[in-house]
Amino acid sequence: MDESTRTHPGVDREVARITELMREARARTLRLIEPLSDEELRTQHDPLMSPIVWDLGHIAHFEELWLTRNVHGTVEFGEMPGIYNPFEHPRRVRGALDLPGRDEVVQILNEVRERVLKKLESLDLEAGDPLLRDGYVYAMVAQHEYQHNETILQTLQLKRGAPYRAPRGVALPEPALTFEPGAMVRFPGGHVPIGTDDRSVAYDNERPRHIVELAPFRIDVTPVTNAQYLEFIDDGGYARRELWSDAGWAWREADGAVSPKYWQRDGATWTARMFDHAAPVDPRRPVCHVSFHEAEAFARWAGKRLPTEFEWEAAASYDPERDTRREFPWGNDPWTPALANLDQLAFDTAPVGAYPRNVSPIGCYGMIGDVWEWTSSDFGGYPGYETFPYPEYSEAFLGTEYKVLRGGSFATRPGAIRNTFRNWDYPIRRQIFSGFRCASDD
Numbered sequence: 001m002d003e004s005t006r007t008h009p010g011v012d013r014e015v016a017r018i019t020e021l022m023r024e025a026r027a028r029t030l031r032l033i034e035p036l037s038d039e040e041l042r043t044q045h046d047p048l049m050s051p052i053v054w055d056l057g058h059i060a061h062f063e064e065l066w067l068t069r070n071v072h073g074t075v076e077f078g079e080m081p082g083i084y085n086p087f088e089h090p091r092r093v094r095g096a097l098d099l100p101g102r103d104e105v106v107q108i109l110n111e112v113r114e115r116v117l118k119k120l121e122s123l124d125l126e127a128g129d130p131l132l133r134d135g136y137v138y139a140m141v142a143q144h145e146y147q148h149n150e151t152i153l154q155t156l157q158l159k160r161g162a163p164y165r166a167p168r169g170v171a172l173p174e175p176a177l178t179f180e181p182g183a184m185v186r187f188p189g190g191h192v193p194i195g196t197d198d199r200s201v202a203y204d205n206e207r208p209r210h211i212v213e214l215a216p217f218r219i220d221v222t223p224v225t226n227a228q229y230l231e232f233i234d235d236g237g238y239a240r241r242e243l244w245s246d247a248g249w250a251w252r253e254a255d256g257a258v259s260p261k262y263w264q265r266d267g268a269t270w271t272a273r274m275f276d277h278a279a280p281v282d283p284r285r286p287v288c289h290v291s292f293h294e295a296e297a298f299a300r301w302a303g304k305r306l307p308t309e310f311e312w313e314a315a316a317s318y319d320p321e322r323d324t325r326r327e328f329p330w331g332n333d334p335w336t337p338a339l340a341n342l343d344q345l346a347f348d349t350a351p352v353g354a355y356p357r358n359v360s361p362i363g364c365y366g367m368i369g370d371v372w373e374w375t376s377s378d379f380g381g382y383p384g385y386e387t388f389p390y391p392e393y394s395e396a397f398l399g400t401e402y403k404v405l406r407g408g409s410f411a412t413r414p415g416a417i418r419n420t421f422r423n424w425d426y427p428i429r430r431q432i433f434s435g436f437r438c439a440s441d442d
């Protein structure tokens with residue numbers, strides 16, 4: 001035992017915890033890319049997505065920036081070197097960059113990690129620096145890697161050439177519960193706490209916790225299923241102008257969409273593909289790969305609307321009878337595989353009702369896991385929002401261009417999702433693992 005072990009066992013434990021957090025994040029990244037050839041890693045499969053090797057180099061350089069160079073004080077994101085700076089090189093041009101091969105990028109990842117762990121030994125984690133307090137900056141870098149894992153999976157879902165041979169590691173449970181299609185539960189309204197003041201894992205855009213006054217509303221018990229979505233298609237949903245907003249109709253016309261992405265009509269039956277698995281559309285699963293505009297058109301067709309992100313969070317977290325709130329729909333316990341379909345390794349959504357414990361206080365199922373859920377809200381800053389620690393994560397995207405999605409998908413790592421987590425994307429995007437549930441005024 002050395003000196004520090006004897007005098008600061010708490011610090012030693014913290015170093016071990018952080019080391020394991022980082023190791024585990026990396027093990028998953030490497031597992032996801034293991035089936036891919038050098039060429040598959042380097043190809044730009046779609047203008048919307050980076051070549052996967054770019055994500056890998058970017059993961060390494062983001063880690064280097066925060067954990068070797070900027071563990072103290074303010075970060076200049078502009079220091080992010082050349083080709084891996086996302087603002088200097090938009091996704092659609094990244095295929096033309098001088099990218100490394102697999103061995104080279106893995107070597108960069110390893111080399112950065114060695115320096116990070118060395119630096120960790122010498123840091124004073126208890127000095128009160130808000131970047132280091134409770135290991136925040138390490139949680140942030142781990143979450144960044146988790147988020148790029150999901151980005152990589154979006155790329156692999158739309159990849160060119162042979163489908164991705166998904167390294168499946170988890171079998172999905174059969175549904176234990178069945179629901180009336182379109183069943184809703186009531187939220188009584190009131191003054192509801194939204195967001196968090198946590199500074200150990202939460203992002204700046206989740207803060208501060210504040211009270212939002214909500215009118216009573218109803219919200220779907222489950223995400224909208226393929227069975228319900230097929231009815232919308234069969235009822236001419238994609239052809240009925242009155243169901244779509246102006247922007248939604250313009251998108252539909254330009255894109256020519258007649259179904260969710262990755263669906264194909266085969267005579268009378270629809271086939272859906274998830275990575276290397278194509279099968280008739282499963283009516284029991286939540287609809288996946290729809291844009292905000294499709295979600296909104298469906299809701300209008302159903303005589304409903306999308307929930308605001310505050311309604312979503314209230315329905316996921318708040319117990320109106322006890323005036324208490326939960327970190328996850330099922331409670332405050334961390335995720336386990338029995339609770340919800342998260343963590344990627346099923347490589348698919350589960351039928352609704354497959355996770356009976358994944359239920360919120362008011363009785364909404366499946367709010368976390370399976371599919372991200374579109375909300376009607378723009379991605380704005382909460383009252384009193386303060387950028388921390390850098391403007392390029394949230395601040396650069398705040399405004400009216402992006403819609404908020406909540407709840408994570410099967411492709412989300414558990415450390416990157418909680419009831420207060422806010423994702424965002426353009427309303428036309430659907431290469432993300434996106435679905436929705438509807439709401440209505442009470």
Ligand code: AVJ
Binds near residue numbers: 144147148393424425
């Ligand atoms: C939070 C998913 C919108 O991918 O653009 C990754 C996450 N930010 N690197 C994105 C992110 C910086 C971000 N989203």
Ligand code: FE
Binds near residue numbers: 058086144148
């Ligand atoms: Fe990034």
